[in-house]
Amino acid sequence: MAEKASPPHHAGHRDRLRARFAKAGGDALADYELLELFLFRSIPRRDVKPLAKDLIARFGDLGGVAAAPVQALTDIKGVSEKTAIDLKLLQAASARMALEGALDRPVISSWSALITYCRTAMQHEPVEQFRVLFLNKKNRLMADEVISRGTVDQAPVFPREVVKRALAHEASAIILVHNHPSGDVTPSGADVEITKTIVDAAKPFNIIVHDHLIIGRETTASFKSLGLL
Template identity: 70%
Template structure:
């Protein structure tokens, strides 16, 4: 069946959305309206408002849509594999932009940008992921590696493997980051014990663990702030 041409009122709607974006910025638009603007490019000759609203209803918000697996995205009426792949591009772009704000910069002076980067990468992940940020002697971020992936509530982590990677990067300090897909950022006892074990393993190599961040959907917990480091 041929794709129907967008009628004039739809074209006018698209123009009005673009004008609002240009004049007032993204904050002036709802999540589904921003998604509409993106879908205009992926599906140029179709009314995409119902698709945008269905995606937000299914996945909660833009972050949920951008990180949803392709096999779940295509279950939404009107979303094919091509559109699903292009939706995943949103997350890739967001992570790249956030990464550019922190790479090579001292983490102390760009801490809020670092938190934004970590949250962008992990806030909406549906399974647990353990990342390590490697810092040089000036506390500049030199690398970010995923060293553990797992289930919804567990990602295997091996302290000696982390130290091995730190030595390979000639890192002087580390920031540990992992997510809690359950939505509760409270560190678990296993998180606490693993962090203590890693700190002990790092000590002979003069590698400092600056912090361990736990990312949840709505908030972030810091071991340092909580007095656990």
């Protein structure tokens, strides 16, 4: 009679990691361990600990892994297109949950939730994008849209398009948001100029520009706090 095959060596590790998570939650696990837990279902029959560590080393942290483009993810040995799409699902779910924390709430009382959403959605973006948040008369967030995407260091913004979308949403106010992939959140001369142009374009329609946020990898800059708006 043939001997029963032994379970793979990583099976016990997976059980122990799941048990740690069940007992103490995500705070007790390192980024690569949380990533391991996620990859267990995507890659069920292989030890994914080395892969999780490789992904964190390449993209910096868990958020960076989830935000990486599919092509960049599949460039990592062991990551199939299916696994890459699973990781993009993780990013989409995180952004959606962050948005739900800010949606339909007054921005003054939910400012931290708003910043969390913007950072979740944009801080790891490899190219610059320009996003507009639309607020109603009670300053509640109704919707947001990505107006433009650019190269690694610029995103063309069209003030008339911003105002057009605000009118379509019947917004009374807007918040401008864009990211700096370089990580430096210092407003550029072009950032200041485009903000002034949008403010002037929105004024005849009684649409207020509350703020312009610049999202970096580690920090966020506010035009209002900097006295630029």
